[in-house]
Structure formats: structure tokens, C-alpha cells
Amino acid sequence: MSTDIQIAIVGSAGDGTIAAGDILRRAMAEFGYRVISFDVYPPEIRGFGKCIARLRATDEQAYSLKPQSDVLVSLDDSHAIPHVNEAREWGAVIYEGGSVGPLAEGTHISAHIDPGQIPYNPPLRELSEKSTGSARSRNIVVLGYIAGLFRLPVEPFLRALNSKFKSKADVAKKNEAALRAGYEEGARWFRLDDVAFGPPPAKDGGATVEMISGNAAVVRGALDAGIDNFFGYPITPATSIMERLASEMPKHGTRLLQTEDEISAIAATIGAGFTGARTATATSGPGLALMAEMLGLGVIAEVPSVVFVSQRGGPSTGMPTKTEQSDLNMAVYGGHGDAPRIVIAPTNVEGCYRCGGKAFEMAEAYQTPVIVLLDLYLSNRYETVPFPAQPPFEADMNRYADTRGGKAAGFKRYALTDEHISPRSIPGQAGGMHIATGLEHNELGRPNDQSAMHTAMSRKRHEKLKAALKHPDFTAYKRFGDAGPVDVGIVAWGSTFGEALEAMILAREEGIRCAALKVVMISPFPTEVVAAFMADAGATLVPELNYQGQFAGILQAHVARPVTRLARVTGEPMEVGEILAEIRRLAGRTPAQQAA
Amino acid sequence: MGDIRPVYLEEKLKEVEDSGRLGYRSKALPTWCPGCGYFAIVDAVAAALCEQCVPYEDAVIVSGIGCSSRFPFFMNAYGMHTLHGRALPVATGVKTANPALTVVAVGGDGDGFAIGGGHVPHAARRNLNITYLLFDNGIYGLTKGQTSPTSATGFRTTTSPYDNTDRPINPLMLLLSYGATWVGQSYAGKPEHLRRMVAAALAHRGFSYLHIISPCVTFDKTHRTYVNLGTKIRELPADHDPSDKLGALREAMNDSTPAIGLYFREDRPTLDDALDTIVEKAGGTAARERVIQKQAGRKTRG
Numbered sequence: 019m020s021t022d023i024q025i026a027i028v029g030s031a032g033d034g035t036i037a038a039g040d041i042l043r044r045a046m047a048e049f050g051y052r053v054i055s056f057d058v059y060p061p062e063i064r065g066f067g068k069c070i071a072r073l074r075a076t077d078e079q080a081y082s083l084k085p086q087s088d089v090l091v092s093l094d095d096s097h098a099i100p101h102v103n104e105a106r107e108w109g110a111v112i113y114e115g116g117s118v119g120p121l122a123e124g125t126h127i128s129a130h131i132d133p134g135q136i137p138y139n140p141p142l143r144e145l146s147e148k149s150t151g152s153a154r155s156r157n158i159v160v161l162g163y164i165a166g167l168f169r170l171p172v173e174p175f176l177r178a179l180n181s182k183f184k185s186k187a188d189v190a191k192k193n194e195a196a197l198r199a200g201y202e203e204g205a206r207w208f209r210l211d212d213v214a215f216g217p218p219p220a221k222d223g224g225a226t227v228e229m230i231s232g233n234a235a236v237v238r239g240a241l242d243a244g245i246d247n248f249f250g251y252p253i254t255p256a257t258s259i260m261e262r263l264a265s266e267m268p269k270h271g272t273r274l275l276q277t278e279d280e281i282s283a284i285a286a287t288i289g290a291g292f293t294g295a296r297t298a299t300a301t302s303g304p305g306l307a308l309m310a311e312m313l314g315l316g317v318i319a320e321v322p323s324v325v326f327v328s329q330r331g332g333p334s335t336g337m338p339t340k341t342e343q344s345d346l347n348m349a350v351y352g353g354h355g356d357a358p359r360i361v362i363a364p365t366n367v368e369g370c371y372r373c374g375g376k377a378f379e380m381a382e383a384y385q386t387p388v389i390v391l392l393d394l395y396l397s398n399r400y401e402t403v404p405f406p407a408q409p410p411f412e413a414d415m416n417r418y419a420d421t422r423g424g425k426a427a428g429f430k431r432y433a434l435t436d437e438h439i440s441p442r443s444i445p446g447q448a449g450g451m452h453i454a455t456g457l458e459h460n461e462l463g464r465p466n467d468q469s470a471m472h473t474a475m476s477r478k479r480h481e482k483l484k485a486a487l488k489h490p491d492f493t494a495y496k497r498f499g500d501a502g503p504v505d506v507g508i509v510a511w512g513s514t515f516g517e518a519l520e521a522m523i524l525a526r527e528e529g530i531r532c533a534a535l536k537v538v539m540i541s542p543f544p545t546e547v548v549a550a551f552m553a554d555a556g557a558t559l560v561p562e563l564n565y566q567g568q569f570a571g572i573l574q575a576h577v578a579r580p581v582t583r584l585a586r587v588t589g590e591p592m593e594v595g596e597i598l599a600e601i602r603r604l605a606g607r608t609p610a611q612q613a614a
Numbered sequence: 615m616g617d618i619r620p621v622y623l624e625e626k627l628k629e630v631e632d633s634g635r636l637g638y639r640s641k642a643l644p645t646w647c648p649g650c651g652y653f654a655i656v657d658a659v660a661a662a663l664c665e666q667c668v669p670y671e672d673a674v675i676v677s678g679i680g681c682s683s684r685f686p687f688f689m690n691a692y693g694m695h696t697l698h699g700r701a702l703p704v705a706t707g708v709k710t711a712n713p714a715l716t717v718v719a720v721g722g723d724g725d726g727f728a729i730g731g732g733h734v735p736h737a738a739r740r741n742l743n744i745t746y747l748l749f750d751n752g753i754y755g756l757t758k759g760q761t762s763p764t765s766a767t768g769f770r771t772t773t774s775p776y777d778n779t780d781r782p783i784n785p786l787m788l789l790l791s792y793g794a795t796w797v798g799q800s801y802a803g804k805p806e807h808l809r810r811m812v813a814a815a816l817a818h819r820g821f822s823y824l825h826i827i828s829p830c831v832t833f834d835k836t837h838r839t840y841v842n843l844g845t846k847i848r849e850l851p852a853d854h855d856p857s858d859k860l861g862a863l864r865e866a867m868n869d870s871t872p873a874i875g876l877y878f879r880e881d882r883p884t885l886d887d888a889l890d891t892i893v894e895k896a897g898g899t900a901a902r903e904r905v906i907q908k909q910a911g912r913k914t915r916g
């Protein structure tokens with residue numbers, strides 16, 4: 019029996035909702051299921067705003083959450099009532115069943131549950147008080163209840179609890195008591211829902227599967243690729259990249275510095291890149307805007323650097339705790355002059371790991387800034403990732419010039435070559451002295467603004483990047499779904515690709531011929547691949563999280579074919595159902611045909 | 615005025631050639647206006663690097679944008695000619711990535727105290743182990759004569775045709791309070807003094823800030839001319855104690871008759887020291903050795 023179960027826990031910030039979700043996903047990962055999980059919480063640090071923890075446990079890694087959950091848990095009915103519809107038919111709805119005192123009509127969740135949904139109403143508060151002496155452990159009780167109800171072993175929950183709270187003995191005892199109290203209660207029940215966990219899948223040989231967030235995966239990729247230096251300035255949702263590196267890098271003998279702003283962060287990154295080191299910074303849209311001028315220096319001086327960007331709602335301070343994909347234009351085009359750079363956007367957490375390491379290879383191989391574009395949804399979501407036993411990254415892809423016996427000041431750092439890449443030298447290397455300058459220059463790096471030179475150097479800077487599309491052992495794009503001609507082709511990028519893929523899978527189950535093209539490398543743009551994909555598709559759909567359809571705009575600048583833009587700015591991930599509806603519409607399916 | 619005597623070109627050339635410092639000069643001749651104070655600085659830096667036997671390939675000169683920031687092109691060393699105002703953060707990256715390098719940041723008064731003013735306190739407080747040479751001509755030279763943060767009140771420029779109404783900042787006082795561990799001032803019109811000061815700045819372990827007063831002969835015919843400066847500039851009193859910060863601040867406050875010399879110096883752990891301490895605390899000292907070897911290994915490829 020295969021497993022594909024999604025659980026949503028809804029509560030207020032004071033209920034321990036997010037903590038419960040975290041323990042649940044750790045336990046599920048420990049069972050051996052593949053997990054994807056994303057939490058929604060209010061921007062305020064304290065308060066009683068709505069929190070939702072969602073996770074989906076499967077046998078094979080899922081790319082996104084499902085439109086509907088199999089189990090909905092309410093820790094706070096006022097917040098959970100609007101989400102009752104999220105539970106599927108014959109799914110479970112679990113809520114506080116103890117006495118809650120007199121309520122105004124309609125404020126109890128039981129009044130909102132559909133006949134097809136199966137209610138469970140354990141006395142969470144009472145069980146918490148009995149087992150721990152306080153009502154504060156309802157969130158732990160409900161986890162035990164879930165374990166009991168679905169006949170899951172309780173030990174992984176215990177271990178997840180203890181590892182999360184690294185608790186003192188008395189706290190650990192209370193947690194265990196709460197968990198067991200919930201478990202006993204759950205195990206007493208005869209179930210009517212049709213939610214069923216199968217045995218966890220067999221373990222992959224070689225790889226170790228770990229549950230990790232997008233930002234943590236980026237960090238892991240950077241560390242596995244041998245990052246030497248990091249310079250950064252805190253900003254949501256990128257901060258945790260720097261925080262993790264701050265504790266990890268010194269253990270590797272490498273150096274991290276919190277700079278005075280993002281201009282200095284990218285400046286120092288480029289300064290370090292000049293010395294041959296693998297260096298990076300991380301920021302969000304506002305910081306990337308500040309970095310624009312310096313990235314141009316990286317482009318013209320051909321200095322390797324890596325910039326991790328996690329997007330949030332904009333413009334300006336915008337919506338710091340909401341997700342959006344609206345910094346794409348800035349990542350690809352931002353800055354003055356013709357300043358081409360590499361932009362890659364992972365589509366899931368495993369991709370964050372790969373891009374997090376590969377970016378350093380590319381920066382060196384093509385001597386350019388590389389922007390790795392994430393968004394809050396990807397940075398903060400958790401997935402299980404199989405990490406290979408050996409990091410899949412090359413330690414050094416620099417092409418060093420042989421400058422031995424070279425004449426002083428005669429080294430052609432910017433030599434015009436057939437593949438447009440010039441062998442480099444780094445400080446300390448005798449005979450390789452040169453000036454990296456933001457002025458247009460000749461092959462020696464000397465200022466030169468002759469027409470022919472500017473034309474030749476501009477061509478070099480643009481053309482050298484094309485090879486990146488075939489960068490070794492890197493998936494710049496990939497087709498999923500039906501081969502050959504399709505009714506609907508979806509071209510998607512970044513975090514939204516997951517929802518696009520899920521919608522495509524559902525559409526194919528409905529008999530619609532469709533395919534999805536994942537585009538990871540957006541600059542340089544894989545024009546030929548996208549053009550061929552679109553030529554095969556009756557209609558092309560481009561879903562993304564920004565108002566203008568920025569990716570669609572870039573696509574159309576390269577491929578002159580019509581696309582249907584599905585551009586949304588809700589601050590939330592795209593809804594699978596919305597993409598699916600659009601696929602049906604483009605495939606010519608009427609709602610009636612759908613029902614049939 | 616005792617040291618004035620006729621100097622014959624050949625004699626001078628021989629002296630310079632024998633010193634070996636010409637090796638630190640690139641073949642590119644400075645593109646500055648004849649008479650510009652900056653010429654003296656090129657020679658002083660070449661002499662200081664030569665004196666300390668820094669291999670050409672181990673020196674990195676980092677500049678911003680301005681007439682002054684053209685400097686790296688005139689040196690035979692590695693260099694970065696970056697963005698207006700950003701020499702210090704770029705130099706921070708160079709030095710942090712490879713502490714074995716001798717890093718010198720250079721730039722103008724606009725570069726360092728207008729657009730780049732936000733970086734100076736941080737390089738100073740961290741005690742970044744580099745030398746920062748600030749070429750102060752009290753004007754924007756490269757953009758052809760606009761007011762700068764060190765322009766005198768009443769100075770008439772292309773952007774202050776009715777006189778500059780702002781008051782100038784006092785860079786020495788700023789650097790002293792930012793926590794620079796070596797603060798000195800010199801004058802492009804006194805090449806010998808300048809040479810000594812650059813050498814001393816370079817020899818200091820920590821953030822050394824040398825403020826170099828330098829006339830822009832093209833766009834300032836009224837204020838900082840050689841004639842005016844020659845009469846105003848004095849030496850720090852012989853009894854000035856460079857370990858006395860308050861004394862240094864008092865001297866720095868007198869900017870109507872600027873004094874040249876070493877205002878302040880102290881020993882404090884550098885940014886490199888601090889970063890090494892962090893590595894030690896994290897238990898990464900052995901790994902650090904490997905990183906340093908990797909860094910050293912890179913340059914020998916070819």
C-alpha cells in the first residue's frame with residue numbers, strides 16, 4: 019500500500035501550532051516517508067495570529083502540497099473554521115472535544131464540518147492538564163492522538179520531541195506524558211475515515227535522506243562545494259542562510275563577516291572572489307537592489323561571485339513574510355549597462371542543495387556573478403532530501419593561466435579566446451599582475467573605450483555564458499509528463515514549478531494530454547529547448563507569483579509565441595486547483611465534461 | 615626650508631632606479647594633470663612597498679572611482695579599480711579571503727566621505743589590517759570640480775556657484791573616534807614626509823589611515839593651492855604623544871592650520887585575529903590550516 023497523506027494543523031501563535039507541525043514532520047521523516055512541509059504564520063513575533071502547519075508524507079518525494087488535506091487539526095476553531103473545506107471527503111477533522119463553555123452560534127467547528135468529513139473530538143485540554151498539570155501541552159497531546167488514531171509507532175514522535183526541545187529531564191518527562199496520553203486516547207477509537215498510512219518505503223542505498231529546509235539545503239550545498247568566505251547583511255527570508263553559515267563555517271576553518279550593508283556584502287564577496295576564493299552573499303529583493311551596481315563590476319571585471327536571493331513580497335519593504343517571485347526581472351536584468359549574468363532558480367529543496375553548490379562551479383567556470391533565486395516558500399519549506407555519499411561538486415573549476423616566467427604587467431587577463439573565457443591569475447601568482455576594473459578595458463585590463471574593443475568585450479561577456487546551459491552534471495531544464503505533442507504545455511520556474519507539476523499530474527489523470535517544462539537556468543535562457551517544447555504544445559501556460567508575468571515576459575523576449583499567463587500575487591504559494599482549472603480551460607474541457 | 619638644493623634630473627633618476635622602487639610602477643604613466651599632488655603619492659607607495667620587500671604579486675591595491683582612484687593602474691601589482699565609494703568593502707573581501715596579501719585601499723575625499731562614508735567606521739572599528747590612503751583635494755576632480763565633503767565653506771565650485779554653504783567634515787577626528795588604530799596626516803607637497811608616513815602606515819599591523827592633503831591644480835585655484843597650503847601646514851608638535859587619543863583629537867580639531875605627522879597609534883587585535891579566534895572557538899583550527907594551504911596552492915597552478 020502506498021502512502022500519500024497530507025496533514026494540516028491550524029491554530030493561533032500561542033497554541034504551539036508550528037512546533038507541533040515541526041515535530042510531526044520530523045517524526046514522519048524518521049519513519050522513512052518522504053516529506054514536504056510548509057508553514058504559514060503571522061509577521062508579528064508575538065500575538066495570536068493564525069498559524070498553519072502543513073505536511074505531506076509520501077513514498078516518493080512530492081513536488082508540492084496537495085490542494086486538499088487528508089487530516090485537518092484544529093487547535094483554535096476561530097482560525098480553523100475557514101479551512102474546514104481543506105479537509106477532503108472521508109478525511110479526518112480533529113478538534114478540541116472537551117468543554118469549551120457557552121459559545122455564540124457557529125463559532126464551534128463542529129457546526130462547519132461536512133457530512134462526508136469524519137470528526138474526532140478528543141478532550142485535548144483535559145488530557146494535557148491530567149498528564150502534565152497544564153493545558154499548554156495540547157499540541158503534544160494531539161500529536162499523540164494522531165499517532166494512536168492512525169496506529170503509528172510512538173517512538174519516532176518521542177525522539178522528534180526530544181531532539182527539538184533538547185529538553186531538561188523534567189520537561190522531557192512532561193512531553194512524553196502528554197504524548198502518551200494523546201496516544202492512548204487515539205488508540206481507543208474505531209476509525210471511520212479512509213486515511214491510511216502504508217509501510218514506509220525501503221531506504222535508498224548510498225544516499226542518506228534528511229529532512230531539511232530550502233535555506234538549510236543551500237547552506238549544505240555551499241559547504242559541500244567548499245565555500246571559503248561569506249559576507250552578508252540580515253534580511254527575511256534569507257537570514258537563516260547566514261545564521262547557519264555563521265555557526266558552520268568556522269568549524270571548517272572558513273570565514274564569515276556580517277557587513278554594514280548589502281553594498282559592502284557584495285563588494286566584499288567580489289573582493290574575495292578576486293583572490294580565487296569561493297565566496298557568496300545572501301539577501302532578498304531590497305538587498306539585491308542595493309547590489310545592482312556592484313554586480314555590474316563583477317560582470318565587467320569577470321570576477322566569480324555567488325548571490326543567494328530569497329524573494330519576498332515587494333516592492334519596497336512590501337510583505338517580508340509572504341512569498342512572491344517578483345524579483346526575477348531584477349535578478350536577470352537588474353543594473354546598468356549590458357550586464358549578463360547567470361541566474362538559476364531551484365524548484366525544490368533538493369534543487370536548493372544542487373544549485374547551492376553548483377553556483378560556485380559556474381561562477382568559476384564562466385567568471386561571472388551567479389544569482390541563485392529562491393523565494394520564501396522555498397527557503398522555509400521542508401523536504402526530505404537524499405544526500406549523496408560524496409558531494410557532487412567539483413572542488414575548483416578555475417581556469418588558471420600559466421604565468422610562470424611572465425613579464426611584469428604584460429599578462430592578458432582578458433584575452434579574447436574562442437570560447438570567450440580567459441585564463442585567470444590571482445593575487446599571489448607571480449607574473450599575473452593585472453587590474454580588475456569597472457572601466458571598459460583591453461585584453462590587458464587597461465582602460466580602453468575604442469568602439470571595436472567595447473564591441474569585442476561585450477560579445478565576450480555575453481557569449482561565454484551560453485556554455486553554462488550545458489554545465490556538467492547540472493539540470494538546466496527538464497521535461498515532465500507526456501512526450502510528443504500535447505494539448506497544454508506548462509513552462510514553470512522556481513517554487514511554483516511544484517504546484518504546476520502537481521496540476522499537470524492531476525490533469526493527466528483526467529485524460530488531458532499535457533507536459534510541464536521545468537526551467538532552472540533562466541539566464542542564459544534555454545531558448546531552443548523552450549521553443550521546441552512550445553512548438554509541441556497546443557497552448558502554453560506560464561504560472562508564476564508576480565503581477566506582470568515576469569518569467570513569461572522573459573520567455574517571450576526569446577521565443578515569439580503566445581503564452582497564457584497565470585500570474586498571482588496573493589503572498590501565498592500558487593493553488594494547484596487554479597493551475598488545474600486553467601489547464602482544463604486551455605484543453606477545451608467544459609465543467610460538464612469534467613464531471614463526466 | 616633648509617633642505618632645498620638644486621636637484622638634477624639625472625641624479626634623481628639614478629637614485630630612484632637604484633632604490634628598486636621603479637619596479638613597483640607600471641609602464642602606464644599617470645594620466646593626472648601636470649602638477650597634481652597625486653604624483654607624489656605614487657612614488658611614496660612604490661618606495662614603501664619596495665622598502666618592505668613586498669613581492670609585486672602579493673600586493674593588492676584597491677580603489678574606488680575618481681582621479682585618485684586611477685592609482686592602481688600606475689602600480690605594478692594586483693589591483694581592483696572598483697566603484698565610487700566602495701574601495702573599503704572590496705578591500706575587506708580581499709584581505710579576509712587571503713590575509714597573506716598586503717592590501718592598500720586608496721581613494722578621494724568624495725569617494726571616502728561622501729558616497730563611501732558609511733564604510734569607513736566599520737573598516738576602522740574592525741581594525742581591518744590594511745592601509746587606507748585618502749587623497750584629499752577638497753573637490754571632485756574627475757567630474758571636473760564640484761564640492762566635496764571636505765570643501766571649505768565659501769568655496770565656489772560648479773555646483774556651488776553662490777559659494778559652498780556646507781561646513782567640511784573633519785576626517786581625522788572621525789577616524790580617531792571610529793577606532794582606527796593608526797591615524798596620520800601628510801601633504802603631497804612634502805614628498806619625503808609623505809614617503810616616511812606611507813611606509814609607517816604600511817608597517818602598522820591594523821587599520822592605518824593616512825590622510826594626504828593634495829592640491830587639485832586644475833579645479834581649485836583659490837583654496838588648496840600649493841602656495842596657500844605651504845604657508846598653513848605645520849608639523850605636529852615634537853612632544854605630541856601618539857598614544858594619547860585626547861591629545862590627538864585636540865590636534866585634529868585645529869583644521870585651520872593642519873598639522874602633518876602621526877596623530878595616534880595603538881595595538882589592538884585585527885579583524886583577522888578576531889576571525890581566527892572564532893574559528894578556534896568553533897574547533898576549526900586544523901581545518902583553517904587546510905584552507906590556508908588551499909589558498910596558497912591556488913596561485914601555484916598554471
Ligand SMILES: Cc1ncc(C[n+]2csc(CCOP(=O)(O)OP(=O)(O)O)c2C)c(N)n1
Binds near residue numbers: 683723749756
Ligand atoms: C555611483 C556613482 N556616482 C557618481 C559617479 C561620478 N563620479 C565619479 S568620480 C566622482 C567624484 C570624485 O571625487 P573624489 O572622490 O574626491 O576623487 P578625486 O577625483 O577628487 O580624486 C564622482 C561624483 C560615479 N562614478 N558613480
Ligand code: SF4
Binds near residue numbers: 645647650651652831
Ligand atoms: S583634475 Fe585635479 S585631482 Fe584630477 S588629476 Fe587634475 S589636478 Fe589632479
Ligand SMILES: [Mg+2]
Binds near residue numbers: 722751753
Ligand atoms: Mg577629491
